[in-house]
Amino acid sequence: MKYRTLGKTGFKISDVSLGTWQLGGKWGAPFDEQDAQATLAAAYDAGVNFFDTADIYQEGLSEKAIGTFLKGKTDKVYVSTKIGRKLDPHVAAGYTPANIDAFVDASLQNMQVDALDNVLLHCPPTAVYYNPEVWFELDRLKKIGKIRNYGVSVEKTEEAIKALDYDISTVEIIFNMFRLKPANLFFKLAQAKNVGILARVPLASGLLSGKYSAETKFGAEDHRSYNRDGSAFDKGETFSGVDYLTGVKAANELKQRLGTEQLAQTALRWILMFDAVTTVIPGASNPGQIARNVSASDVPALTDEQMAIVRDVYNRLIKNPVEYLW
Structure with missing residues (x-):
């Protein structure tokens, strides 16, 4: 395992981390x-x-499981949690200092800690980025010691850029072989402000495993079945917003042209080719998936030719409309 510094936090974290949306059970x-x-x-x-979680994952059970696990551990594990999506409806007006305080206190209780290593607003509505009161409240919570660092998980690259107006430490953003836009400008701006980057949805909801076909079926409770049109939440969360059949075609081409039978590991290693990225956070619902994910840290660097192949497939098959939407 290799380690990188998470921006101004100073945390030395594994370049492959653990996302816990699926912790303790597959989707649904x-x-x-x-x-x-x-x-x-x-x-x-x-x-x-480095574990990435959220207060809504399994209705708080993900945070609780992490808190239980970390009791008595001698080696430091950093935990980043997300808050805000418990709001119903999830609207900008709900992002008040009182609600933010309540969400932080609940996460502290769930994980049985005195301070949270890192707190991210959980893909808030765009209007929240233009409400400094929200961010100043996070400053206050940091000052009194309830949180050590804060940032935001974003849907759109433009939101990530706007968030740099505040004293954030980290941005969590979708970045993978099917979502190249963040590297165009945002990465450079984040590095200039020493903001760490967490790359989420690194395998495009499994498309970049190279194991899916046109005939693959997903369970009725799996967001890969019910959210392809964004009816439940931002459709960019599902297959990175890529049309499913187009994604299958692109993944097959990448697998063939990159000459790999292990596209998932190659896709994770591709993300780590960008030094602005601190860590990639693939999910796992069982121990067997951990070995696959962490092996990406030791995959040889992609060649210039391989990097160009990824860009070519993206430009021809994915860029329109994905780049213009997120």
Whole structure:
């Protein structure tokens, strides 16, 4: 495992981390505490020292499982959690100092800690980026010691750029072989402000595993079935906003032209080719997936020719309309 510094936080974190949206159960499946603890243990044993979670993942059970797991651990594991999506409706007006305080206090209780390593606003509506009161409240919580760092998880690259107006430490953004726009300008701006970047949805909801076909079926409770049109939440969260059949075609071409049978590892290593990225956070719902993910840290660097292949496939098959929407 290799480690990088998470911007101004100073945290030295594993370049492959653990996303816990699926912790203890695949999408739509019941939470399983035993599977969750086994998955966290496998990541910890592999040298992963950064867990990404959210207060709404499994209705708080993800945070609770992490808190339970970390009790008594001698090696430091940093936890980044997200707040805001418990708002119903999820609208900008709900991002008040009182609600932010309540969300932070709930996460502190769930993880049984005195301070949160990193707190991200969870893909807030665009208007929130233009409300300084929200960000100043996070400054206050940092000053009194309830949180150590804060930032935002974004849907759009433009939101990530706007967030740099505030004293954020980290930005979590969708970045993968099907979502290249963040590297065009945002990465350079973030580096100039020493803001760490967490690359989320790195495998485009599994498309970049190279294992799906036109005939692949997903469960009714799986967002890859019900959110392709964005009816439940931003459609960019599902397959990175790529039309499913187009994504299958692009993944197959990448697999062939890059000469790899392990497209998932190659796709994760591609993200790490960008030094602005601190860590990539693939999800895992069982220990077996951990080994696949962490192996990406040791995959050889992609060649200039391979990097050009990724750009070519993106430009021909993905860029329009993905780049213009996010």
